[in-house]
Amino acid sequence: MAGQPGFFDLSNRYDALSAAGDPLERLAAVVDFEVFRGPLTAALRRSGRSKGGRPPFDPVLMFKILVLQALYSLSDEATEFQIKDRLSFQRFLGLGLDGTVPDATTVWLFRERLVKAKAIERLFARFDAALTDRGYLAMGGQIIDATVVPAPKQRNTEPEKAAIKEGRVPEDWSPAKARQKDRDARWSIKYSKAKVRAGGDPRTAKPVDLAIPMFGYKNHIAIDRAHGLIRTWDASAANAHDGARLPDLISKGNTGSGVWADTAYRSKKNEAFLAKGMFTSHIHQRKPNRRAMPERIARANARRSAVRSAVEHVFAGQKHRMGLIVRTIGIARARIKIGMVNLVYNFQRLAWLEGQGAPA
Secondary structure, eight states, rough: OOOOOOOOHHHHHHHHHHHTOOHHHHHHHHHOOGGGGGHHHHHOOOOTTOOOOOOOOOHHOOOOOOHHHHTTTOOHHHHHHHHOOOOHHHHHOOOOTSSSOOOHHHHHHHHHHHHTOOOHHHHHHHHHHHHHHOOOOOOEEEEEEEEEOOOOOOOOOOOHHHHHHHTOOOTTTTTHHHHOOOOOOOOEHHHHOOOOOOOOOOTTTOOOOEEEEEEEEEEHHHHTTTTTOOOEEEEEEETTTTGGGGGHHTTOOOOEEEEEOOOOOOOHHHHHHHHHTEEEEEEEOOOOOOSOOOHHHHHHHHHHHHHHHHHHHHIIIIIIOOOOOOSSSSSHHHHHHHHHHHHHHHHHHHHHHHHOSSOO
């Protein structure tokens, strides 16, 4: 019939996508998504279908939909539309043109079940084990840092803010309103160092550092120095102290003893923890109060920065390429969002490493 697409038409379209370098095809070739079937099945624990109803979608298929959401920062509604619209998405999911696409509600319910099962930690650990099996051992030491993940700002009155800080629900909030309010996200200040223009007049006033208020959560990560893969992570409110997370992020499986981090992680408690665990601290030292930074410390910090800067590339990829932002409500949902982005970053990093050759 004229105008009706044939088998070879679709095949030609797929060939054209492959020739253009479809990143999803590369991802599917590098990552064995079947390794997640066990943790997904255990987390979902579906009951018997004695009451009837439509058969559930394959859990690996649904998980790959969450991967697409993390890669392209898609809402549930946009995800449903894009799967129906884009051949690259359909091929990645193994769906034909006549395949049934899960709707936005189905995607939301699947993710909610993973949230309740606290499955993201097990999924992340499963892939980390798969990386080790492929020869990508955590090596060379570890680099630790955190970044604020923005969330929609809350418009609350001062009494409402006070109640939230005390862990209470404001008395005048209805149950419906309380469900729409994020009581776990917090405000934090991000400081941006002012840069002095090269060749400028030294007598002119120095530019003032910028203090930028941000609302949301924090993504705490530790990457291994050898491969740049995220090995451990945590999520918290944006006002959480970075240094307090160091013991939770340290991996004893890394073959190197070095630990790199900025001055937020420098404390007597953390230094004692690292020394007790036989780790070598390369944490930045702080500038003395009201005194100039000694030259030897400045040079040592510069050497540390040359290593520590690798973690900034991770955050840049997550925020600029993947559009990391939390649009959900509550720390439990934010955790699976942040955890999925960390996991998908490792997928992409693995694809890049494989393109460079065998693991070192």
